[in-house]
Amino acid sequence: MKCRVCRGPALIDIKRHNANFCAEHFLRYCRQQVERAIHDFSMASPGERLLVAVSGGKDSLAVWDLLVELGYRADGLYVGLGIGDYSDTSGEHVRRFAAERDLNLTEIDLRERYDFDIPTAAAVTKRVPCSACGLSKRHVFDEAARSGDYDAVVTGHNLDDEAAVLYGNVLRWQTDYLGRQRPMLEARNGFPRKIKPLVRLTERETAAYCVIRGIDYLVEECPMAAGNKHIGYKEALNDIERRSPGTKADFYFGFLRRAVDRFVDPPPEHDDTDAATADAGATGERLDLRQLGACEQCGAPASDSICAFCRLTDRVAGTEPVPVELVRSRR
């Protein structure tokens, strides 16, 4: 197997591009894909301040590394979720990464700041852990971006993430979500711009990038995410991809080219819609996303008098901590 660029020994093949690369040219390929995504979707401009949401996993550390390599001013934000040993270890990976590269890292621990953690929130609300986790992280990231005067929040979503979310939304015709599934969401109504520079790379490629760059990321999966629907969608898409390379990219980018504009992007609480809709499903209430004001408790943009995160906090803060093992056994 030879590198498409230099004809030297290749380390990795990328079937959807019918290409093999050596280490040097694979890294160049990754940088080019990120540059192209940033350019094509108007994600960021040189000189802007970016806040990277880092978890210690391959994608968030890869995107932080790539942005710094490309010359962007990118700081990291790590949220301590309180998921037992998993959170302890993920925090160590993030701290080591930042220290070795002399990068700015902010840490916010849910238990210290808000007096709850994700296993406890999942147990008390009887919601799946990923729901409380996503809601909490979005709130903390948005608040940190506002208070830190950052131009955009960066997440490590890759092509597999986006294709799997699209797949799940299409299977259930979640049309409210389809209109907002874009690699870049403009800042509006107090929410910061959100960008996903890895959308042109698969997670196999982001993992390979980390191995080649010597990035020591957390390989173990979150114990609370094991077996969720999202992973099942990814496995299904990878089965298709194996038989027909390029399908994932065609599916997602074809959607962006031909279909996304046909769906209404729900205004304007775009970062709270997951939580709002999840809440609505759980409680039977219907939240009006068009009426946006400020949360009476935290001041964040909200479609109700109290934002979804503060409602969660009111319900779970101060309750007896629930060990992650007990929550997992209920799944």
Place this chain on the structure above:
Amino acid sequence: MKVLLRNPRREIELRGPISVTRLLNQLELNRESVLVIRDATLVPGDAMLDDSDEIEIRPVISGGQEFSGGPA
């Protein structure tokens, strides 16, 4: 050869020589979902693995988006 598998972490012994592609087929693993690593270096699909090799088959699928918008 020693083969380290993850999620859950476990180790198995297999006989070589065998190509990476054939090994993954034998283990019924989708090459889209894993990387094969030897001595901290990626191993391409056409590379041969010997009895003396110690390799890691690292899954690359991660998840946590039970709902439709997505996490970090």
